[in-house]
Amino acid sequence: MPATPELDRLLGIMARLRDPQQGCPWDLQQDFASIAPYTIEEAYEVADAIDRGDLDDLKDELGDLLLQVVFHAQMAQEQGAFGFADVARAISDKMERRHPHVFAQVQVNGAEDVNSNWEAIKRAERAAKGHTDTSALAGISRGLPEWQRAVKLQARAARVGFDWPGPAPVMDKVREELDEVAAEFARGPVEENHARLEEELGDLLFVCANLARHARVDVGAALRQANQKFERRFRAMEAQAHAAGQTMAALDLDAQEALWQQAKADEPKP
Numbered sequence: 001m002p003a004t005p006e007l008d009r010l011l012g013i014m015a016r017l018r019d020p021q022q023g024c025p026w027d028l029q030q031d032f033a034s035i036a037p038y039t040i041e042e043a044y045e046v047a048d049a050i051d052r053g054d055l056d057d058l059k060d061e062l063g064d065l066l067l068q069v070v071f072h073a074q075m076a077q078e079q080g081a082f083g084f085a086d087v088a089r090a091i092s093d094k095m096e097r098r099h100p101h102v103f104a105q106v107q108v109n110g111a112e113d114v115n116s117n118w119e120a121i122k123r124a125e126r127a128a129k130g131h132t133d134t135s136a137l138a139g140i141s142r143g144l145p146e147w148q149r150a151v152k153l154q155a156r157a158a159r160v161g162f163d164w165p166g167p168a169p170v171m172d173k174v175r176e177e178l179d180e181v182a183a184e185f186a187r188g189p190v191e192e193n194h195a196r197l198e199e200e201l202g203d204l205l206f207v208c209a210n211l212a213r214h215a216r217v218d219v220g221a222a223l224r225q226a227n228q229k230f231e232r233r234f235r236a237m238e239a240q241a242h243a244a245g246q247t248m249a250a251l252d253l254d255a256q257e258a259l260w261q262q263a264k265a266d267e268p269k270p
Contacts, residue, residue: 236263
Protein backbone atom coordinates (compact mmCIF):
# COMPACT_ATOMS: atom_id res chain seq x y z
CA MET A 1 0.00 0.00 0.00
CA PRO A 2 1.24 3.56 -0.65
CA ALA A 3 3.13 4.92 2.33
CA THR A 4 2.93 8.46 3.69
CA PRO A 5 5.39 10.16 6.03
CA GLU A 6 2.60 10.75 8.56
CA LEU A 7 1.50 7.11 8.61
CA ASP A 8 5.08 5.85 8.71
CA ARG A 9 5.73 8.15 11.68
CA LEU A 10 2.68 6.82 13.55
CA LEU A 11 3.63 3.20 12.91
CA GLY A 12 7.15 3.97 14.09
CA ILE A 13 5.88 5.62 17.27
CA MET A 14 3.78 2.57 18.14
CA ALA A 15 6.67 0.21 17.42
CA ARG A 16 8.87 2.28 19.72
CA LEU A 17 6.25 2.31 22.48
CA ARG A 18 6.11 -1.49 22.31
CA ASP A 19 9.89 -1.96 22.16
CA PRO A 20 10.77 -4.52 24.88
CA GLN A 21 13.91 -2.64 25.94
CA GLN A 22 13.12 1.05 25.43
CA GLY A 23 9.33 1.13 25.21
CA CYS A 24 6.65 2.46 27.54
CA PRO A 25 5.91 0.17 30.52
CA TRP A 26 2.17 0.81 30.25
CA ASP A 27 1.99 0.08 26.52
CA LEU A 28 4.07 -3.08 26.97
CA GLN A 29 1.60 -4.40 29.54
CA GLN A 30 -1.35 -4.21 27.15
CA ASP A 31 -2.92 -6.97 25.06
CA PHE A 32 -5.91 -7.17 22.70
CA ALA A 33 -8.40 -7.62 25.53
CA SER A 34 -7.10 -4.72 27.62
CA ILE A 35 -7.07 -2.33 24.66
CA ALA A 36 -10.51 -3.32 23.30
CA PRO A 37 -12.47 -1.09 25.74
CA TYR A 38 -10.39 1.91 24.67
CA THR A 39 -11.13 1.11 21.03
CA ILE A 40 -14.86 1.13 21.73
CA GLU A 41 -14.59 4.33 23.77
CA GLU A 42 -12.71 6.13 20.99
CA ALA A 43 -15.39 5.14 18.45
CA TYR A 44 -17.98 6.78 20.70
CA GLU A 45 -15.79 9.87 21.03
CA VAL A 46 -15.82 10.13 17.23
CA ALA A 47 -19.62 9.91 17.22
CA ASP A 48 -19.82 12.59 19.93
CA ALA A 49 -17.65 15.00 17.92
CA ILE A 50 -19.89 14.43 14.89
CA ASP A 51 -23.01 15.07 16.99
CA ARG A 52 -21.50 18.35 18.19
CA GLY A 53 -20.45 19.36 14.68
CA ASP A 54 -16.91 20.01 15.97
CA LEU A 55 -14.63 19.22 13.03
CA ASP A 56 -11.43 20.15 14.89
CA ASP A 57 -12.36 17.72 17.64
CA LEU A 58 -13.38 15.14 15.03
CA LYS A 59 -9.89 15.32 13.54
CA ASP A 60 -8.37 14.61 16.96
CA GLU A 61 -10.83 11.81 17.77
CA LEU A 62 -10.28 10.12 14.41
CA GLY A 63 -6.57 10.19 15.21
CA ASP A 64 -7.26 8.53 18.57
CA LEU A 65 -9.33 5.87 16.80
CA LEU A 66 -6.62 5.31 14.19
CA LEU A 67 -4.13 4.83 17.02
CA GLN A 68 -6.27 1.96 18.29
CA VAL A 69 -6.05 0.22 14.89
CA VAL A 70 -2.29 0.76 14.84
CA PHE A 71 -1.98 -0.56 18.41
CA HIS A 72 -3.86 -3.79 17.62
CA ALA A 73 -1.91 -4.27 14.39
CA GLN A 74 1.41 -3.80 16.19
CA MET A 75 0.53 -6.42 18.79
CA ALA A 76 -0.57 -8.83 16.05
CA GLN A 77 2.66 -8.23 14.15
CA GLU A 78 4.68 -9.05 17.26
CA GLN A 79 2.91 -12.42 17.31
CA GLY A 80 3.58 -13.02 13.63
CA ALA A 81 -0.14 -12.91 12.81
CA PHE A 82 -0.54 -9.81 10.62
CA GLY A 83 0.53 -6.20 10.38
CA PHE A 84 -1.01 -2.85 9.57
CA ALA A 85 -0.49 -3.31 5.84
CA ASP A 86 -2.43 -6.59 6.02
CA VAL A 87 -5.31 -4.81 7.78
CA ALA A 88 -5.41 -2.10 5.12
CA ARG A 89 -5.14 -4.66 2.31
CA ALA A 90 -7.95 -6.78 3.76
CA ILE A 91 -10.39 -3.90 4.05
CA SER A 92 -9.48 -2.64 0.58
CA ASP A 93 -10.13 -6.09 -0.89
CA LYS A 94 -13.42 -6.32 1.01
CA MET A 95 -14.66 -2.91 -0.14
CA GLU A 96 -13.89 -3.70 -3.77
CA ARG A 97 -15.51 -7.13 -3.44
CA ARG A 98 -18.66 -5.73 -1.82
CA HIS A 99 -19.04 -2.89 -4.35
CA PRO A 100 -19.15 -4.75 -7.67
CA HIS A 101 -21.40 -1.98 -9.03
CA VAL A 102 -18.42 0.38 -8.67
CA PHE A 103 -15.38 -1.84 -9.24
CA ALA A 104 -16.91 -4.44 -11.61
CA GLN A 105 -19.70 -4.53 -14.17
CA VAL A 106 -22.68 -5.25 -11.90
CA GLN A 107 -25.68 -2.99 -12.48
CA VAL A 108 -27.80 -1.74 -9.56
CA ASN A 109 -30.96 0.29 -9.29
CA GLY A 110 -30.60 2.41 -6.17
CA ALA A 111 -29.53 1.89 -2.58
CA GLU A 112 -31.89 -1.06 -2.00
CA ASP A 113 -30.08 -3.09 -4.64
CA VAL A 114 -26.75 -2.13 -3.09
CA ASN A 115 -27.92 -3.35 0.35
CA SER A 116 -29.25 -6.62 -1.11
CA ASN A 117 -26.02 -7.29 -2.96
CA TRP A 118 -23.99 -6.42 0.15
CA GLU A 119 -25.85 -8.98 2.25
CA ALA A 120 -25.61 -11.64 -0.46
CA ILE A 121 -21.86 -11.10 -0.74
CA LYS A 122 -21.49 -11.30 3.04
CA ARG A 123 -23.37 -14.62 3.05
CA ALA A 124 -21.07 -15.94 0.34
CA GLU A 125 -18.04 -14.81 2.33
CA ARG A 126 -19.28 -16.64 5.42
CA ALA A 127 -19.91 -19.78 3.39
CA ALA A 128 -16.42 -19.59 1.88
CA LYS A 129 -14.98 -19.48 5.40
CA GLY A 130 -16.87 -22.66 6.27
CA HIS A 131 -19.56 -21.02 8.39
CA THR A 132 -22.59 -23.32 8.27
CA ASP A 133 -25.12 -21.08 10.02
CA THR A 134 -27.77 -20.33 7.39
CA SER A 135 -30.13 -18.42 9.69
CA ALA A 136 -31.33 -14.98 8.62
CA LEU A 137 -29.64 -13.82 11.84
CA ALA A 138 -26.23 -15.29 10.98
CA GLY A 139 -23.21 -13.05 11.22
CA ILE A 140 -24.58 -10.45 13.63
CA SER A 141 -21.71 -9.73 15.98
CA ARG A 142 -22.12 -10.50 19.66
CA GLY A 143 -19.59 -7.78 20.40
CA LEU A 144 -21.97 -4.97 19.44
CA PRO A 145 -23.59 -2.77 22.07
CA GLU A 146 -26.75 -4.65 22.97
CA TRP A 147 -29.10 -1.87 21.77
CA GLN A 148 -27.39 -1.96 18.37
CA ARG A 149 -27.52 -5.74 18.23
CA ALA A 150 -31.23 -5.63 19.07
CA VAL A 151 -31.92 -3.37 16.10
CA LYS A 152 -29.85 -5.55 13.78
CA LEU A 153 -31.66 -8.70 14.92
CA GLN A 154 -35.01 -7.03 14.31
CA ALA A 155 -33.97 -5.68 10.91
CA ARG A 156 -32.73 -9.10 9.77
CA ALA A 157 -35.97 -10.76 10.87
CA ALA A 158 -37.92 -8.06 9.02
CA ARG A 159 -36.21 -8.99 5.75
CA VAL A 160 -37.99 -12.35 5.80
CA GLY A 161 -41.32 -10.79 6.77
CA PHE A 162 -41.21 -11.16 10.57
CA ASP A 163 -42.07 -7.60 11.49
CA TRP A 164 -44.90 -5.38 12.68
CA PRO A 165 -46.70 -3.64 9.78
CA GLY A 166 -46.14 -0.21 11.31
CA PRO A 167 -45.42 1.72 14.52
CA ALA A 168 -48.95 1.47 16.02
CA PRO A 169 -48.78 -2.22 17.03
CA VAL A 170 -45.24 -1.67 18.30
CA MET A 171 -46.50 1.08 20.59
CA ASP A 172 -49.22 -1.29 21.79
CA LYS A 173 -46.48 -3.80 22.55
CA VAL A 174 -44.52 -1.13 24.46
CA ARG A 175 -47.57 -0.52 26.67
CA GLU A 176 -48.02 -4.26 27.18
CA GLU A 177 -44.39 -4.72 28.21
CA LEU A 178 -44.57 -1.68 30.49
CA ASP A 179 -47.61 -3.20 32.23
CA GLU A 180 -45.64 -6.41 32.73
CA VAL A 181 -42.77 -4.47 34.30
CA ALA A 182 -45.25 -2.73 36.62
CA ALA A 183 -46.69 -6.11 37.59
CA GLU A 184 -43.23 -7.38 38.55
CA PHE A 185 -42.58 -4.29 40.69
CA ALA A 186 -45.89 -4.96 42.44
CA ARG A 187 -44.89 -8.52 43.34
CA GLY A 188 -42.60 -7.42 46.14
CA PRO A 189 -39.14 -6.05 46.97
CA VAL A 190 -36.82 -5.54 44.02
CA GLU A 191 -34.11 -7.64 45.65
CA GLU A 192 -36.42 -10.66 45.78
CA ASN A 193 -37.65 -10.30 42.19
CA HIS A 194 -34.50 -9.12 40.42
CA ALA A 195 -34.35 -11.86 37.77
CA ARG A 196 -37.95 -11.34 36.61
CA LEU A 197 -37.54 -7.56 36.57
CA GLU A 198 -34.37 -7.91 34.51
CA GLU A 199 -36.19 -10.10 32.01
CA GLU A 200 -39.24 -7.86 31.70
CA LEU A 201 -37.17 -4.68 31.48
CA GLY A 202 -35.11 -6.36 28.78
CA ASP A 203 -38.29 -7.10 26.83
CA LEU A 204 -39.38 -3.47 27.22
CA LEU A 205 -36.05 -2.12 26.02
CA PHE A 206 -36.03 -4.55 23.09
CA VAL A 207 -39.46 -3.32 21.95
CA CYS A 208 -38.42 0.32 22.42
CA ALA A 209 -35.46 -0.36 20.11
CA ASN A 210 -37.93 -1.83 17.61
CA LEU A 211 -40.08 1.29 17.85
CA ALA A 212 -37.02 3.43 17.12
CA ARG A 213 -36.28 1.26 14.08
CA HIS A 214 -39.81 1.82 12.77
CA ALA A 215 -39.30 5.55 13.30
CA ARG A 216 -35.97 5.32 11.43
CA VAL A 217 -34.32 6.81 14.50
CA ASP A 218 -30.86 5.67 15.53
CA VAL A 219 -31.15 4.43 19.11
CA GLY A 220 -27.63 5.48 20.02
CA ALA A 221 -28.09 8.99 18.64
CA ALA A 222 -31.43 9.33 20.43
CA LEU A 223 -29.91 8.23 23.75
CA ARG A 224 -26.95 10.57 23.29
CA GLN A 225 -29.35 13.47 22.77
CA ALA A 226 -31.37 12.45 25.82
CA ASN A 227 -28.19 12.21 27.91
CA GLN A 228 -27.03 15.62 26.70
CA LYS A 229 -30.44 17.12 27.49
CA PHE A 230 -30.45 15.66 31.00
CA GLU A 231 -26.90 16.84 31.69
CA ARG A 232 -27.64 20.33 30.38
CA ARG A 233 -30.77 20.70 32.49
CA PHE A 234 -29.22 19.20 35.63
CA ARG A 235 -26.24 21.54 35.41
CA ALA A 236 -28.68 24.44 35.03
CA MET A 237 -30.47 23.24 38.19
CA GLU A 238 -27.16 23.17 40.05
CA ALA A 239 -26.39 26.69 38.87
CA GLN A 240 -29.80 27.94 40.05
CA ALA A 241 -29.34 26.30 43.47
CA HIS A 242 -25.85 27.76 43.80
CA ALA A 243 -27.10 31.25 42.87
CA ALA A 244 -29.63 30.96 45.70
CA GLY A 245 -26.93 29.94 48.17
CA GLN A 246 -28.09 26.33 48.28
CA THR A 247 -26.88 22.91 47.24
CA MET A 248 -28.86 20.31 45.33
CA ALA A 249 -28.34 17.77 48.09
CA ALA A 250 -29.94 20.10 50.64
CA LEU A 251 -33.15 20.52 48.62
CA ASP A 252 -36.10 18.17 48.87
CA LEU A 253 -37.53 16.51 45.78
CA ASP A 254 -40.30 19.11 45.31
CA ALA A 255 -37.75 21.93 45.30
CA GLN A 256 -35.52 20.02 42.89
CA GLU A 257 -38.50 19.40 40.60
CA ALA A 258 -39.22 23.13 40.57
CA LEU A 259 -35.64 23.79 39.49
CA TRP A 260 -35.98 21.15 36.77
CA GLN A 261 -39.12 22.78 35.41
CA GLN A 262 -37.39 26.16 35.47
CA ALA A 263 -34.40 24.75 33.60
CA LYS A 264 -36.76 23.38 30.95
CA ALA A 265 -38.58 26.69 30.66
CA ASP A 266 -35.30 28.60 30.28
CA GLU A 267 -34.15 26.54 27.31
CA PRO A 268 -34.44 28.19 23.86
CA LYS A 269 -37.49 27.00 21.99
CA PRO A 270 -36.70 24.98 18.85
